[in-house]
């Protein structure tokens with residue numbers, strides 16, 4: 050398979066065109082608020098102190114044969130086990146410092162590699178039998194997949210779940226694919242119906258063919274408010290993270306050219322082209338700075354805090370249930386004891402009566 054790893058980082062901005070000016074102003078304020086919340090969180094928290102969280106995922110599989118996939122030479126059923134193996138397991142490795150290829154990272158940066166302490170679990174997989182295909186060149190129609198009325202599938206409780214749409218996105222040109230796209234956490238408030246990320250079926254096929262595609266890892270990074278490693282601009286534009294070196298290039302060329310450390314460089318320093326938030330074709334790692342920035346969205350006051358509180362309240366419910374079971378057991382044991390004592394005394398009393406008689 051020939052491929053070109055290319056996602057569309059402009060997508061959230063392009064989508065803003067449908068907002069009126071007032072909404073743009075509101076969005077600007079929300080962005081500013083989230084940036085200041087994130088800055089405070091990064092100042093007041095240590096990487097080591099962050100606790101593990103769990104993110105439930107809902108997959109909307111939109112394809113014209115239901116779950117029977119026919120794609121060029123491939124024919125298979127995209128069942129939950131495949132999604133678990135090629136999407137969720139890979140995410141859990143990448144976000145918990147368990148991906149074996151992380152040691153391909155240059156030694157000088159290996160101490161920066163981060164465990165995000167995020168566990169991803171499948172909540173639900175929905176199959177939509179639909180003829181909908183997306184055109185990678187037509188940004189204005191990409192989000193049609195997120196609505197029932199268009200032959201797609203409506204978002205489900207985005208305040209509690211990470212929604213993913215798996216759909217066929219047609220190549221933009223030969224070998225040039227839009228692999229996926231996501232919305233930043235700051236857009237959740239104004240457009241919850243679009244929240245989550247879209248994954249090109251092609252990206253999944255790459256993973257299944259042994260190419261170890263990391264589109265989901267990258268897009269979820271955006272969904273958690275991470276920017277591209279080069280900040281989507283020149284040397285004066287930053288990604289908001291201290292421990293990623295400044296860069297002015299996406300490194301999409303790493304697919305056809307050989308990118309090496311420290312030769313591949315820009316802005317006066319070696320480039321971290323192997324970071325999951327670059328466009329390099331081989332990505333292995335996030336940094337601790339990226340971890341803190343991402344985890345800010347789940348902290349109190351962050352746009353995705355409800356996902357963490359959901360987990361807590363479920364845990365509380367579990368504890369409550371355990372307590373009820375223990376108390377019921379104790380009461381039952383106590384009643385048994387009273388009955389036993391009663392019957393023993395009654396039989397003894399009868400014996401005594403009998404003896405007297």
Ligand SMILES: [Zn+2]
Pocket residue numbers: 056057058267271277
């Ligand atoms: Zn991106």
